[in-house]
Amino acid sequence: MMRDSVGSTLTRAGFAVRTAIDARSALKEISTKRPDVVLTDLNMPGMTGVDLAGEIRSIDDELPVILMTAFGTVETAVQAMKNGAYDYITKPFEGDEMIIAVKRAISHASVLKENAILKANARTSKSPEGLFGLDRIIGKSSAMRKVREQVRAVASSHGTVLITGESGVGKEVVSHAVHDLSPRNEAAYLAVNCAALNESLLESELFGHERGAFTGADKMRKGRFELADNGSLLLDEVSEVSPQIQAKLLRVLQERAFERVGSSTTIGVDVRVIATSNRDLPKAAAMGEFRQDLFYRLNVLPIVIPPLRDRIEDVQPLAEFFVNKIVARDGRRMIRMSADAIELMGSYAWPGNVRELQNICERAVVLSDPKASEISRAMLEPWLMESRPTPKAMPLRSSGIAQSQSSSNGVVHDVSAPAPAYTQPASISSFAEPKMDYRPGDKTLSEIEREEIVATLERFNGHRQKTAKALGIGVRTLGLKLKKWKEDSLVSPNL
Ligand SMILES: Nc1ncnc2c1ncn2[C@@H]1O[C@H](COP(=O)(O)OP(=O)(O)O)[C@@H](O)[C@H]1O
Ligand SMILES: [Mg+2]
The missing domain is CATH 3.40.50.300 (P-loop containing nucleotide triphosphate hydrolases)
Incomplete structure (x- = not known):
């Protein structure tokens, strides 16, 4: 009678209730149905409420157990609480009193659970x-x-x-x-x-x-x-x-x-x-x-x-998203990718996919001049060349112009190709000692000059400032030379 009346009071209060005839059948239900709270009498045939609370502890030590106890057995209930029961209510009790105890137990358990989840999340x-x-x-x-x-x-x-x-x-x-x-x-x-x-x-x-x-x-x-x-x-x-x-x-x-x-x-x-x-x-x-x-x-x-290389349209929105995120995180002045930086990123194979793009964006924002409002193509170039995966495009000096264009025109690279023998990123320092692959006397000085300039431009993906700086000439001089050579069809019109 007691079980039925407790059950129906709780059901009326909006709880989903399951009842069990004794401790053994309760334990079975508990391990499979995972209730939020258990109410148990103290004196029951077979196993007492105190022992039941102990058993429940070993299934789930955060599942709150409330003991229902007669006035004379309060001592026992207190002992049970020391053994891990959450609360007790003394018979006879009002429905409201029980409901309050149940709600309190549930909110206690949910705090414990949230805590465990937060800890678990913090771990990985x-x-x-x-x-x-x-x-x-x-x-x-x-x-x-x-x-x-x-x-x-x-x-x-x-x-x-x-x-x-x-x-x-x-x-x-x-x-x-x-x-x-x-x-x-x-x-x-x-x-x-x-x-x-x-x-x-x-x-x-x-x-x-x-x-x-x-x-x-x-x-x-x-x-x-x-x-x-x-x-x-x-x-x-x-x-x-x-x-x-x-x-x-x-x-x-x-x-x-x-x-x-x-x-x-x-x-x-x-x-x-x-x-x-x-x-x-x-x-x-x-x-x-x-x-x-x-x-x-x-x-x-x-x-x-x-993979990202098969959906290159995503590079721009992703880059914007990551740049904005880092800007907000670091509280720096607004900065954006320049149009030619986006273009360069669109031609890269992204073997590390979005994660790599995210890292590059973060690096670019962090290393940019705090006053700068744009991330330049030149800044990204060395990073995107470093892992550029087509070995064919690597021998810069000897390769034709057409080949270097194929690696910057949105061509999809095959990342499953063997790692390029080339590992050293093209940088000004590695460029300072150009290797001589021609014998003196083979070429005229102006041919040598032209080849050196074209090779350097390729190395910097067409970036004139960098090329001029590496060669120790002015950008204007470089521009004039290229203009002349183009007119004479000595170099590619795309340079
Ligand atoms: N479509 C996307 N939109 C926003 N961020 C993304 C997107 N794809 C990947 N990322 C970010 O890139 C990084 C790698 O993504 P992740 O889901 O961990 O990749 P995976 O699990 O496939 O290795 C994460 O920091 C993630 O936030
Ligand atoms: Mg992952």
């Missing part, structure tokens, strides 16, 4: 940028428009999302947007970088561990699956997990249940899993490096993000 995730949903995903290319549409389409479902693409294309950004737009956005979004942790750390990070589960486990810790209950969990770089953890992931994806390391109690969770991979997972599966069944479980809602 980066801080949020204040952007929400699709606004996080900058880019105007049709490829990114399609990605945004896919995000919107998959967000409302609870299905597992697999995001693939090269390193630095924005997989984490897209993952976060999926969570933002999902009905789970009020609950936690947690991330685990599967590539960054060794097997046992990763296992305990994902599933948590019991006290004493291994050396150093001096406290029970909840894993990300438990903390992300009702929310979303990003398994970043999932291709890197060991076979043992692959098996565990398969199980949690199939059954939405797992055990903490060192525990035999099964915990049920409701987590939306998002996974990323920069490897070709079907291929890895075919080669036996990744479980095929796990791949199918992950690949329910696939999103593929193309």
Whole structure:
């Protein structure tokens, strides 16, 4: 009667209530249904309320337990609180009194949970940028428009999302947007970088561990699956997990249940899993490096993000976004990319994708003259040449003009090509000792001069100030010479 009346009072107050006939059946419910608070009588057949509170502690030490106790047993209730019960109410009690106790317990538990999530996030995730949903995903290319549409389409479902693409294309950004737009956005979004942790750390990070589960486990810790209950969990770089953890992931994806390391109690969770991979997972599966069944479980809602070099229209909006961000962060004078700097960036292959673009923008803003209002092409040149991946374009002296143009005219470079033998960035110092690849006497002085000027211009991607400075002549002199040579068709008209 007592159980029924407590249950209906709480139901009327708007709580979802489940009742259990004794401590044993309560424990079963608790480990799978994960309630926010437990109310228990003190004296029950089988197991007492005090023992039940202790058992609950070992399942979830943040789940508050409220004991209902008769006046004469207050001493026992106090003892129980020392053992970890959260509160007690003395029978007989008013409905309101109980509701207040329940609400207090729930808000206490939610503070603890938020705290754990904040701590978990502080361990690996980066801080949020204040952007929400699709606004996080900058880019105007049709490829990114399609990605945004896919995000919107998959967000409302609870299905597992697999995001693939090269390193630095924005997989984490897209993952976060999926969570933002999902009905789970009020609950936690947690991330685990599967590539960054060794097997046992990763296992305990994902599933948590019991006290004493291994050396150093001096406290029970909840894993990300438990903390992300009702929310979303990003398994970043999932291709890197060991076979043992692959098996565990398969199980949690199939059954939405797992055990903490060192525990035999099964915990049920409701987590939306998002996974990323920069490897070709079907291929890895075919080669036996990744479980095929796990791949199918992950690949329910696939999103593929193309590399930045295949969506060059995104370079400008991304560069603006990053430059503005650094300007705001550092509180410096407004600065923007010059038109020819954007053009140069558009011709680069971006082997490091958006992450590389972001780094270049930050470097450019930080190293610019604080009074400058534009980032020049010349500033970016050495950085974009350094990793320029087409080896053919590298032998600057001997290559024809046409070749150097092909590397600055928006041609897509093949980053899978072998790393160029050329590693030293073209800079004024490396240029100070031009190598003589012609024998004296072969050429006239004016030919030598012309070749040297053309080669230097190529080296600086057509930048006249830099070329003039490196050669120790005036920009005007250089301009006049080039004009004359063009008229005489001795050099390319594009120089
Ligand atoms: N479309 C985008 N809009 C805004 N920022 C982006 C975008 N794509 C990538 N970034 C930024 O570039 C960096 C790399 O992105 P990230 O999502 O970590 O790449 P991945 O996980 O694919 O390696 C991050 O700092 C991220 O904020
Ligand atoms: Mg990543």
